[in-house]
Amino acid sequence: MLEFDTITAISTPMGEGAIGIVRLSGDLAVETVNNVFSGKDLTTVDSHTIHYGTLKYPDTGEIVDEVMVSIMRAPKTFTREDVVEINCHGGVVAVNRVLELILDQPDIRLAEPGEFTKRAFLNGRIDLSQAEAVMDLIRAKTDRAMNVAMSQMEGRLSRLVRELRQQLLETIAAVEVNIDYPEYDAEEMTQAIVEEKAGEVKHILEQLLETAKQGKILREGLGTAIIGRPNVGKSSLMNTLVQETKAIVTEIAGTTRDTIEEYVNVKGVPLKLIDTAGIRETEDIVERIGVEKSRKALEAADLVLLVLNGHEGLTVEDEALFEAVKDMNAIIIINKTDLPQNMDSSKLEKLAAGRPIVATSLLLDEGIDALEAAIANLFFAKGVESQDMTYISNARHIQLIKRTIGQIDEALGSAVMNMPIDMVQIDLRRAWDTLGEINGDTVQESLIDQLFSQFCLGK
């Protein structure tokens, strides 16, 4: 284990809660808390036990809080260092007072964001992709996103990366051995070996890359823009899907002025729903900015819910919107089916161009199930989603995998062109290095600092 100073931070969210936790990690953790603790002698208690007492300033005797203190001794701890967790009363003031008391003690400093997890990494308990998964887990918005993060935290991606790196090493070794058999044509053999062994690694990496889009969606939600003319019922749809009144609904066209985002889980599909201002020509400056934002949201969307008014039928503006979503994933929603209908269905079929059409009455809560089913169908039809699959979702991992594939391609190219064998080996070695950055085997310190700094304080 490496030598580090002792750090502390509040590890629970700031705000009102029954209990808050101030955590310490490092050699001085137990001694420091013991010095401000009235109760048992914490320096002699068994590891992984919890103790009742009060915290006091040692010099003045001023009582700070009534607490439960967990003592966890290295190495079987979150950081692999001595860890102490003070369970104090929740609420911003109580927790901060305990933190102040601890920071008042000699040689203790406030942890940087992510520093506890960083120590778990630097002390070898987890690798970099597992540490990143800890963060993903905290940020997960849905069950599925959480499952992906959990599997990465348990080391599924780490194992795969290790196996693939091993395979690259074996390729390098096989190429090397081959140099020693002058009775064969070394270049020809090299080509065959690289094509077979490194080619297989490349194939697996490409498959992994295929999961990235799905992984990103699981993590961030499928960006879903609700688009349509003013007053067709976009905000009503938003509220229905999130099952809460998040957006203002009125009979006045132009009610929604700004985009509103909400996360929602529709039949297991995580959506980042964006309600937008009704798109129309307008003189109103605020509304015009809203319309502009709607167009931007539309451009960035993974999925469009295009809402029409079945009572009014298709208008020129609707046709313009169909034009704008021409090449996009879209579900067409004919709303207001409770009113007399004026939809030209053959024209609509043409505009929809094979994309699903769903009829709803948001007023009567009808057609919602069919809409949700259409969303789930779109998402799962692509046939990814398998419980025992390794997903990648992290932008850093995606970059590294792309780069590794490029380097394997270079090795393949060199081999095919009968380049000197050490050239091929250099390319393979590079690929091996790049892949190692995923679990942190070959990563630079500055990058590690930067990655952990994105964590929350106290994690």
Ligand SMILES: Nc1nc2c(c(=O)[nH]1)N(C=O)[C@@H](CNc1ccc(C(=O)N[C@@H](CCC(=O)O)C(=O)O)cc1)CN2
């Ligand atoms: N109070 C508290 N609850 C918490 C955490 C914490 O740090 N404190 N965690 C923080 O994220 C999560 C649990 N994650 C943890 C992961 C590893 C170890 C740990 O001590 N691992 C050791 C020993 C395991 C064992 O006893 O077998 C190890 O892997 O060596 C602890 C917590 C969620 N709940």
Ligand SMILES: Nc1nc2c(ncn2[C@@H]2O[C@H](COP(=O)(O)OP(=O)(O)OP(=O)(O)O)[C@@H](O)[C@H]2O)c(=O)[nH]1
């Ligand atoms: N009859 C009927 N009225 C509906 C239905 N859905 C929404 N409305 C009404 O239509 C009006 C406009 O609904 P909103 O949800 O505000 O429409 P919007 O598209 O968000 O409107 P803007 O934000 O102004 O563009 C409100 O009075 C709703 O109550 C429906 O299915 N049937």
Ligand SMILES: [K+]
């Ligand atoms: K409205």
Ligand SMILES: [Mg+2]
């Ligand atoms: Mg609206």
